[in-house]
Structure formats: structure tokens, C-alpha cells
Amino acid sequence: MKISSEESPSVIDRFLNLIESASSSDRFLLRIAFFAVISTVIWLAFSLNQEYSENTPTRGGSFTEGIIGTPRFINPVLALTRADQDVTALVYSGLMKISSDGTLVNDVAESIELSNDGLTYDVKLRTDLKFHDYTPLTAKDVIYTLRLIQDPDLKSPLRGNWTNVSIVEVGDYELKIIIKEAYAPFIENFTIGIMPAHLWSSLPIDQLPFSQLNTEPIGSGSFSVVSAKRDASGLINHYTLNAFRENSTDPKINTIELAFYQNEELLLMAIDKKEIEATTYISPEKLGGVVSSNYRLIEKPLPRNFAIFFNQNRNAALRDKAAREALTISLNRDELIKNALHGHGVPIYGPTAILQPELESKDSTNDTENGTPTERAESILEEANWVKNSAGLWEKKIDKEPVTLSITLRTSNAPLFEELVKAIAKQWKAIGVEVTTEQFEQTGLVQSVIRPRDFEALLFGLDMNRSYDLYPFWHSSQQNDPGLNIAQYANVKVDELLTTARTEQSEPDRLKALSEASKIITAESPAIYLFQPAFTYLVSDKITVTEMQNIGRPADRFSNVDEWHTESDTLWPIFRNKEM
Numbered sequence: 018m019k020i021s022s023e024e025s026p027s028v029i030d031r032f033l034n035l036i037e038s039a040s041s042s043d044r045f046l047l048r049i050a051f052f053a054v055i056s057t058v059i060w061l062a063f064s065l066n067q068e069y070s071e072n073t074p075t076r077g078g079s080f081t082e083g084i085i086g087t088p089r090f091i092n093p094v095l096a097l098t099r100a101d102q103d104v105t106a107l108v109y110s111g112l113m114k115i116s117s118d119g120t121l122v123n124d125v126a127e128s129i130e131l132s133n134d135g136l137t138y139d140v141k142l143r144t145d146l147k148f149h150d151y152t153p154l155t156a157k158d159v160i161y162t163l164r165l166i167q168d169p170d171l172k173s174p175l176r177g178n179w180t181n182v183s184i185v186e187v188g189d190y191e192l193k194i195i196i197k198e199a200y201a202p203f204i205e206n207f208t209i210g211i212m213p214a215h216l217w218s219s220l221p222i223d224q225l226p227f228s229q230l231n232t233e234p235i236g237s238g239s240f241s242v243v244s245a246k247r248d249a250s251g252l253i254n255h256y257t258l259n260a261f262r263e264n265s266t267d268p269k270i271n272t273i274e275l276a277f278y279q280n281e282e283l284l285l286m287a288i289d290k291k292e293i294e295a296t297t298y299i300s301p302e303k304l305g306g307v308v309s310s311n312y313r314l315i316e317k318p319l320p321r322n323f324a325i326f327f328n329q330n331r332n333a334a335l336r337d338k339a340a341r342e343a344l345t346i347s348l349n350r351d352e353l354i355k356n357a358l359h360g361h362g363v364p365i366y367g368p369t370a371i372l373q374p375e376l377e378s379k380d381s382t383n384d385t386e387n388g389t390p391t392e393r394a395e396s397i398l399e400e401a402n403w404v405k406n407s408a409g410l411w412e413k414k415i416d417k418e419p420v421t422l423s424i425t426l427r428t429s430n431a432p433l434f435e436e437l438v439k440a441i442a443k444q445w446k447a448i449g450v451e452v453t454t455e456q457f458e459q460t461g462l463v464q465s466v467i468r469p470r471d472f473e474a475l476l477f478g479l480d481m482n483r484s485y486d487l488y489p490f491w492h493s494s495q496q497n498d499p500g501l502n503i504a505q506y507a508n509v510k511v512d513e514l515l516t517t518a519r520t521e522q523s524e525p526d527r528l529k530a531l532s533e534a535s536k537i538i539t540a541e542s543p544a545i546y547l548f549q550p551a552f553t554y555l556v557s558d559k560i561t562v563t564e565m566q567n568i569g570r571p572a573d574r575f576s577n578v579d580e581w582h583t584e585s586d587t588l589w590p591i592f593r594n595k596e597m
Contacts, residue, residue, distance in 0.1 A: 073585060074269045074561070074580075074582035074584070074585050075269065075582070075584045075585055076260075076267075076269055076271060076584065077269075077270075077271055077583070077584035078269075078270055078271060078272075078559075078582070078583030078584045079270060079271055079272035079273065079274060079583070080270065080273060080274070080294040080295060080557065080559070080560050080583060081273075081274040081275075081276055081292065081293045081294050081295070082103075082273060082274070082275050082276070082293065082294075082295045082296060083276050083278060083284050083287055083288070083292075083293035083295070083296035083298060084099075084100050084103055084275060084276065084277050084278070084296070084298060085099075085100070085277070085278050085279070085280065085281060085284055085298040086098050086099060086100030086101075086277060086279075087100060087252050087253065087254075087277060087279075088100050088101055088104050088232060088253050088256070088277065089101060089231065089232070090226070090231050091104045091105050091108060091231060091232060091234040091242075092105065092212070092230070092231050092234065093105055093109050093111075093162065093209050093210030093211070093212060094162065094165050094166050094171065094173045094175065094209075094212065095171075095173060095174070095226060095231070097174050099298075099571060099572070100277065102570065102571075102572040103275075103571070103572050103575070104234070104242075104256065104275060105210055105234070105236075105572070106210075106238075106572040106573070106574075106575040106576070107238055107239070107240045107258060107273065107575050107578065108149075108210075108234045108235075108236040108238045108240060108241065108242060108258070109210025109211065109212070109234070109236035109237065109238045110124050110125050110146075110210060110211065110236065110237045110238045110239070110264075111124055111125060111207060111208040111209050111210050111211060112124060112125050112126040112129070112140060112142075112159065112207040112208070112209075112211070113125075113126060113129070113204070113207040113208050114208055114576045114577075115208065115483075115567070115568065115569075115573055115576040115577075116576070116577065117563040117564040117565070117566065117576075117577050117580070118564070118566055119566030119567030119568075120567075121204060121205070121207070121208070125142055125143060125146060125154065125159070125211055125237065126140050126141065126142060126143070126207070127141045127142060127143045127144075127190075128140075128141045129141075129204075129207070131204075131522060134199065135199030135200075135201070135520060135522055136195060136196055136197070136198075136199060137193055137194070137195050137196075138193065138194040138195075138204070139187075139191070139193055140159070140191065140192050140193070140194060141190060141191050142154070142155070142156060142159070142190040142191065142192075143190075143265075144190050145264070145265055146237055146264050147237065147263050147264060148213045148235055148236065148237045149235045149236060149237065149241035149242075149261055150213070150216075150235050151263070152213060152215055154211060154213075154237050155189050155190060156186050156187070156188065156189060156190055156191060156192045157186065157189075157214050158211050158212065158213055158214045158215075159184075159192060159211055160184050160186055160192060160214075161212065161214035161217070161218055162209065162210075162211050162212045162214075163179060163182070163184050163194075163209075164184060165212070165217075165225075166178075166179045166209070167179050167180070167182070168222055170222045170223065171222050171225060171226075175206075175209065178203075178206045179206065181196070181197045182194060182195065182196050182197075183195040199519070199520040199522075200519055200520070201484075201518070201519060201520060201521055201522060201524075201527055202482070202484030202486050202519070205482065205483055205484050205569075210236055210238070211236070211237060212236070213235055213236075213237075216230060216235060217230065232245065232253055233245065237261075237264060238261070239260065239261060239266050239268045239578055239579040240258040240259065240260060240261060240268065240273055240578070241258060241259055241261045242256055242257070242258055243257050243258065243259045244256070244257040245257075253277065254276070254277045254278075255274065255275065255276055255277065256274070256275040257272060257273075257274055257275075258272065258273045258274075258275065259271065259272055260272070260579075266579045267579065268578070268579040268581075269579070269580065269581060269582035269583075269584070270578075270581055270582060270583055273578075276292065276293055281298065281299065281300060281303065284296060284298055284299070285299070285303065285307065288307050288555075291311075294556070294557035294559065294560060295554065295555065295556045295557060295560060296554075296555050297552065297553060297554045297555070297571050297574065299553065299555055301358050301359040301360070301361040301553070302359050304359070304361065304553060304555070305359070307555060308555065311557060311558060312555050312556060312557055312558065313555075313556055313558060314553060314554070314555055314556075315553070315554040315555075315556060315562070315565065316361060316551040316552065316553050316554075317551065317552045317554075317565050317566070317568060318362075318363040318549040318550070318551055318552070319549060319550055319551070319552050319568070319569075319570070319571075320480070320481040320482055320483055320485065320549070320567075320569060321478055321479065321480050321481065321549055321550055322365060322368070322478065322479045322481055322546060322549060323437075323476070323477070323478045323479075323546075323547045323548055323549070323550070324476075324477065324478075324479070324544045324545060324546045324547055325344075325426070325441070325474050325475065325476050325544060325545040325547065326472075326474070326475045326477060326503050326504040326543070326544045327341060327473070327474055327504055327542075327543055327544060327545075328470055328472050328473055328474070328475070328503075328504065328505065329505075329543075330470075330505065331470075331471075331472065331473045332424065332425075332473040332474075333415050333416070333418070333420045334413075334415070334420045334421065334422045334423070334424075335424075335473065335474070336415065337401065337403075337413065337415060338401075338541070338542060339397050339398060339400070339401030339403070340398070340401070340403070340411075340422055341542035341543075341545075342397050342542055343394040343395070343397045343398050343448065344394075344424075344445060344450070344545065345542055345545045346390050346393050346394045346397065347390050347391060347394040347444055347445060347447070347448045347450075348390070348441065348444055348445075348545060348547070349390060349444060350364035350365075350547055350548055351364060352440060352444070353437060353440050353441065353547055353548065354548050356436050356437070356439075356440045357433055357436040357437045357440065358433075358548070358550055358551070361550065361551040361553055362548040362549060362550050362551050363548060363549045363551060364547070364548050365546045365547065365548055365549055366539065366546055367535045367536070367538065367539035367546055368485075368487050368490070368491065368534070368535045368538055368539070368546065369485055369487070369531050369532060369535040391447055391448050394448045395448055395449070398411055398422070398448075401413070403422065405449055406421075409449050410422065410423065410449055410450070410451050411449050411450065421451065422449070422450050422451070423450065423451035423452070423453070424445070424450060424451070424452055424453070424473055424474050425452075425453045425454075425455060425472070425473045425474065426438060426441065426442065426452060426453070426454050426455070426473070426474045426475075426476060427454075427455045427456070427457065427462070427466050427472045427473075427474070427475050427476070428454070428455075428456055428457075428462070428475065428476035428477065429456060429457060429458075429459055429462050429476075429477075430456035430457060430458060431459070434456065434476060435456065437476060437547075438454045438456065438476060439454075441476070442454055467498075467503055468498040468499075469498070470497075470498075470503060470505060475503060477503070479501075482569055483567055483568075483569040485531060486518070486519065487515050487518070487531060487534060487535070487538075488515045488516070488518070488519055489501045489502070490502055490503075491504075491506055491511060491515060491534070491538055492511075492512055492515050492516070493506070493507040493508070493509075493511075493512050494512075504543040504544050506538070506541075506543045508537060508538075508541070510537060511534045511537050511538060514530045514531070514533050514534035514537075515530070515531075515534050517530040518530040518531045518534065552565075552568060552571055552574070554571075554574060559583050560581060560582075560583055561581060561582050561583070561585075562574075562581050563577040563578075563580045563581060
């Protein structure tokens with residue numbers, strides 16, 4: 018008689034029966050051995066799982082982002098406010114995007130080839146891309162978007178970047194972009210989002226800013242707008258965005274909710290009520306009060322250099338290099354960052370700042386072995402034959418005329434500059450420098466001070482963009498208005514290096530030229546570089562975001578949002594590969 022498989026006792030059952038049939042003394046030992054074996058197997062399985070399993074992002078989940086402002090132009094060509102730029106970055110995709118390591122990589126473009134003369138970009142598009150309405154994205158859409166930027170009647174804020182640029186359609190998925198002069202940083206403009214021509218092209222230019230498509234956008238990005246809510250006045254106060262997975266991208270997060278607030282106070286109340294899980298709109302002075310165990314703070318420097326620029330034509334004392342060096346060494350940047358930015362900034366010591374720290378000249382202002390900054394500043398002045406008068410101020414004969422080391426420092430009357438100018442004046446006075454400060458409304462500062470170069474020392478901030486192109490700020494051809502070389506600096510070698518950095522197609526060679534120019538400028542002290550403000554992103558612990566390197570503006574945080582996740586699973590690699 019055969020026994021069916023259902024009736025066959027298991028190995029464990031047989032072993033248990035063997036234990037129970039043994040003598041009482043052996044039964045005890047066998048039981049101990051049995052439980053030891055079971056415990057060992059469980060421990061071994063747990064250890065192997067801990068060693069070989071991986072935490073793998075999975076689809077699912079959502080989060081709510083808090084934004085201050087009202088979206089009006091969710092349109093790559095017109096987006097100007099941070100609120101518009103944030104939504105645009107999520108909804109649209111460009112020819113290229115910023116990767117997590119800070120370099121540019123292809124996005125809508127399949128390939129981009131630059132001609133040997135650096136003038137022509139041959140662009141081939143991916144053929145599998147669709148807009149959120151499932152219409153194919155083609156070269157016509159790219160050309161429409163770029164020519165729209167160039168249209169003078171639209172007044173796009175990006176128009177200056179595309180002046181004297183020709184765009185030629187080669188095929189359905191191929192085009193040429195031709196510039197008149199080789200300019201290596203031009204490729205940074207390829208991140209502009211592409212608009213669907215079939216929806217926009219029928220609109221007259223003067224009607225385009227009023228189109229409903231500005232607030233109900235259709236792009237080709239990782240997320241699409243699926244619903245919008247408005248307040249009693251008809252203004253949008255909430256968007257729901259869903260992952261768009263038709264373009265060979267696989268956003269891990271299913272839904273992003275965007276909540277809009279009219280001011281920081283309302284945003285802080287929403288954080289307190291746990292209504293939002295991420296925001297980059299909290300001012301530095303308020304950040305300390307909201308960072309908690311539920312949030313972490315991501316900080317990255319933005320390419321905005323704050324510096325004091327000297328006009329040696331307006332102040333004889335500043336023509337003395339020792340005086341400029343003493344003024345530089347005496348400033349405590351960490352203290353300035355603490356006072357003006359509440360600690361949320363990065364000290365810098367030259368024009369290229371943190372672009373390549375390993376190439377940047379070493380900071381000498383923190384060299385405490387040779388005394389305090391005040392002591393070293395005074396030593397530099399004494400060695401250069403400056404002497405203190407009865408009033409405690411430094412004097413020296415320059416061109417046979419007695420000159421007092423005194424400075425009038427001009428700047429904006431914005432709160433940030435108000436705090437800065439107080440701290441700078443205090444530190445300079447500590448070494449015996451007479452300081453007068455003057456603050457202007459922004460328009461007045463530009464028209465009455467910067468453009469005519471009417472200052473002795475100017476505290477100002479420069480937006481360098483991701484390319485760190487120093488040419489507009491330090492090339493001798495840019496000394497006069499509308500050039501931005503406000504220190505009226507001139508150096509033949511620096512001119513050569515900055516020209517090379519503009520035209521050199523090899524990125525390492527371009528960075529080397531920038532670094533060499535930066536070192537020369539820093540050594541000659543035509544300006545004192547102070548700090549870069551930090552981009553600050555308050556994020557819930559439940560959200561895992563990608564690394565953010567070399568971002569140009571806060572909206573760039575979304576460049577790799579399709580890789581963010583709120584859900585994950587623990588899998589062994591062999592199973593993870595099957596899942597993928």
C-alpha cells in the first residue's frame with residue numbers, strides 16, 4: 018500500500034517523533050540540540066539578510082512642498098518668480114539637465130555634438146518622448162520654444178541669452194543651434210524647458226501671457242499637473258502633480274502636492290501643523306526654530322558672490338596694495354556670515370569661490386599662528402610705512418601727499434546689507450580705519466553709484482550662474498558701463514585667461530584658466546570676496562532626495578526629482594534586479 022505525499026510526515030515531524038520516542042535522559046539532550054539548531058538557522062538567516070540585502074527605492078508615496086507666492090507663468094519662457102520656476106522645473110524638461118554630481122547630462126536630447134570651431138551644436142532628440150497630453154515631442158517644439166524666447170515683443174527674461182543665435186530644423190528629431198562667437202558656457206542655456214508648439218503656436222504673442230496654459234501647463238517632465246485649487250479670489254493655492262512615466266523615466270514618488278502661501282508666517286504655521294513636508298522658503302533667521310527631529314536641513318552654496326569692490330581712482334589710500342591687503346585680512350568672514358546670514362553661508366576668498374576648491378588659493382585670513390587678524394593687518398600696514406596719527410588712524414604719504422586710511426563704503430539698504438555693513442565697519446575700525454557707510458535704494462545704487470562708478474568701496478553681490486564666467490566682471494574691456502567690471506580692474510594676463518575660459522571646449526582646461534585668473538585677481542586684491550549664501554532646503558525625514566551639486570538656483574533641486582523616494586523595500590540584489 019502506497020502512502021500519498023499528503024500523508025507523508027515532514028522531516029521536522031519525524032525528528033520530533035524521534036525525540037519523543039527516546040529515553041527521558043536522551044530526550045532532554047535532543048530537545049536542547051533541536052532548539053539550538055533552530056536558533057542557529059534563524060540567526061544565520063538574519064545575519065545573511067543584514068549583510069546582503071539592500072534598501073531599494075520603490076514606487077509609491079507622496080509629499081507636500083510649501084511655496085511662498087502665487088503661480089502665474091508656469092512657462093519656461095516667462096517664469097521669473099521662484100514659485101513659477103519651481104513648478105516649471107517639475108512639469109517641463111529641457112535638452113539637458115543637471116545631474117546629481119553637478120554636471121550637465123542629456124535629457125530631451127539624445128546627443129549634442131559641438132563643431133570644432135565651437136559655433137554649431139548638432140542636436141539629436143530622443144524619439145520616444147511625449148508631452149503630458151501624449152503628443153510626440155519633436156524638433157518643432159524645441160525650435161518654437163527658442164524662437165519664442167528671441168521674440169522681442171514677448172520680453173522673455175531669457176532673451177539676452179539667445180540673442181544672435183540661429184536655430185535650424187534639420188529633421189523631425191534633429192536641429193542645429195548656431196552662435197556667432199565661441200562661448201563655452203552657452204550650453205548652460207540648454208536646460209530651458211521645452212513647450213508644446215501644437216498648443217501655443219496658434220496664440221498671438223500679445224495674448225500668450227494671458228493663456229490658461231500658463232496656469233494649467235502641459236510639459237514633458239517627470240510630473241504632470243492633474244488638478245488645481247483656487248482661493249476665494251481665484252488665485253491658485255494648490256496643485257496636485259502625478260508621476261508621468263511615459264518617457265522612459267520612472268519617478269519613484271507617485272504624487273507631489275504643492276501648497277502656496279502668501280507669506281512666511283502662513284508657511285511657518287503650516288509647518289507647525291505638519292501640513293507640509295518640504296520647503297526652501299524659510300528665511301535664515303527663522304530656520305533655527307523649525308529644524309527638528311522630523312526634518313533635516315540640506316544646505317548648498319549658490320553661485321552668488323558677495324564682495325567689497327574697491328575704486329582706486331576715487332581713493333588714493335586704496336592704490337596702496339598693503340592697505341587693500343590689511344583691509345582684507347582684518348575681516349572675519351565667519352562672523353559676517355553669522356551676523357548677516359545666521360550662519361547659512363560659505364566663506365570665499367576669490368572670484369571662482371568653491372567651483373574647484375582644490376585649485377583655489379589657500380586662505381590666509383585664518384592663519385592664527387602669526388597673530389590675530391587685527392595684529393597681522395596692523396603689521397602689514399607698519400611694514401608698508403603706514404603710521405598711526407594722534408587720532409589713532411593710519412597715515413602715509415602717497416605721491417608726496419599725506420593720505421589717511423579712510424573709506425566710504427556704499428551699498429544697498431536691504432536688511433542683509435544693513436547687517437553686513439555694520440559688521441564690516443566695526444571690524445575695520447578695530448584696526449584703526451576711519452569708515453563712513455552710505456546705503457541706497459536698489460535703483461539709486463545702480464543708477465547713481467554703480468553705473469558711473471561713483472564709490473570708494475562698494476559692497477555688492479554678483480550672480481555668477483553655474484558657469485562662473487568671470488569675463489563680464491574682470492576683463493578690462495568691461496571697465497565702463499554697461500560692463501560689469503565695477504572695480505575697473507585691468508591685467509593683460511587675466512584678460513588672456515578669461516578669453517580662453519570663454520572659448521575653451523575642454524572643461525578641465527576651461528576650469529584651469531579660470532583658476533589661474535582667479536589666483537592673480539585674488540593676489541592683487543582689487544576686491545575682498547566675502548561669502549556665498551546657502552540654498553537651504555528643509556525636508557521631512559520620510560523623503561530621500563538625490564545629491565545636489567553645483568545648482569544655479571533653488572528650482573534646480575528638482576533636476577533629479579524622479580530619483581527621490583518615500584517608499585523602499587529591503588531586497589537581496591538578485592530579487593532587486595528582477596523587480597527592476
